[in-house]
Amino acid sequence: MSESEATPPSTPRTTAAAEDYLERIAALIRTKGYARVVDIAAELKISQASVTTMVQRLDADGLVKYEKYRGMVLTDAGEAVATRIAHRHELLTQLLRFFDLPEAIIFRDVEGMEHHISGETLDALERLTRHLDAHPEIVAQLKR
Numbered sequence: 001m002s003e004s005e006a007t008p009p010s011t012p013r014t015t016a017a018a019e020d021y022l023e024r025i026a027a028l029i030r031t032k033g034y035a036r037v038v039d040i041a042a043e044l045k046i047s048q049a050s051v052t053t054m055v056q057r058l059d060a061d062g063l064v065k066y067e068k069y070r071g072m073v074l075t076d077a078g079e080a081v082a083t084r085i086a087h088r089h090e091l092l093t094q095l096l097r098f099f100d101l102p103e104a105i106i107f108r109d110v111e112g113m114e115h116h117i118s119g120e121t122l123d124a125l126e127r128l129t130r131h132l133d134a135h136p137e138i139v140a141q142l143k144r
């Protein structure tokens with residue numbers, strides 16, 4: 001794994017719910033070019049009122065810049081958190097893929113695991129993932 005893929009420096013602490021939002025917002029901006037409350041509500045299957053409340057909180061925390069009629073953008077701090085979240089999601093996905101699990105199961109489990117894992121455990125799993133990546137013969141032994 002190259003230097004640029006190393007764990008990003010520590011960024012503000014966020015709750016699992018805030019991380020879920022930042023993950024969706026970053027993904028929407030990446031794929032559609034913008035993120036609106038209505039899109040987030042549809043993806044997370046919650047009411048627009050609840051989404052608005054959370055987005056206003058993220059704005060107050062300096063992670064998102066929210067304008068009622070124009071949607072939202074991530075601030076630099078929000079980008080840093082979103083980058084950390086994306087890195088963690090990719091790492092856990094890469095690890096589970098060594099076991100040839102169905103992609104749908106991998107996605108669901110990563111979404112559940114990612115917000116509850118400590119930085120220490122993530123570092124350990126990153127070392128394990130790098131080791132397995134360098135040793136396909138071990139990976140072959142793990143497959144059923």
Ligand code: CO
Binds near residue numbers: 023089110111114
């Ligand atoms: Co995720």
